[in-house]
Amino acid sequence: MTQAPGPDGGPPPGSLRPTPPAALAGWAVAGLAIGWLVHPLSERVGGTAPVVSWTQPLALLLVAAILGAAAHATWRSVHVRRERLESHQAVNRLVLARACAYVGALAGGGYLGYGLSWLGSEAELGDQRLLRSVVAAVGGLAVVVTALLLERACRVPGDPPPA
Numbered sequence: 001m002t003q004a005p006g007p008d009g010g011p012p013p014g015s016l017r018p019t020p021p022a023a024l025a026g027w028a029v030a031g032l033a034i035g036w037l038v039h040p041l042s043e044r045v046g047g048t049a050p051v052v053s054w055t056q057p058l059a060l061l062l063v064a065a066i067l068g069a070a071a072h073a074t075w076r077s078v079h080v081r082r083e084r085l086e087s088h089q090a091v092n093r094l095v096l097a098r099a100c101a102y103v104g105a106l107a108g109g110g111y112l113g114y115g116l117s118w119l120g121s122e123a124e125l126g127d128q129r130l131l132r133s134v135v136a137a138v139g140g141l142a143v144v145v146t147a148l149l150l151e152r153a154c155r156v157p158g159d160p161p162p163a
Contacts, residue, residue, distance in 0.1 A: 035113025060139025108140020
């Protein structure tokens, strides 16, 4: 059954639009600016900038792997086996996907900004911080991509394409 469009010409009542790319870009830019400022501010205030360990990028990659597995399982359930998700399951997965997309964009931008702040630095651990921050930024990007895949997997066949 097809529902009539909403009063503003958007999706019908009770449906959601996909995560807007502009919102993700805004969170990534905010993270980039904050990450860039962490280096000079922490040196002024505390005397030393934070060290990025391998735990941070690996945690982001683990979250991306979990989201990817959830997206794959959801896609198979909804699109291959044509099973219907319970409404609370669909809402939970959509909320998880959207929240992870925003946080992944913010974290990825933050780590990228922090890593870029070390370019050309003569500091002892500058290269290490740069490398680990860039790997963490890639992890943040992976979280965003897998979160968007989970969001897409929740679409019910026959839904109108996003505008």
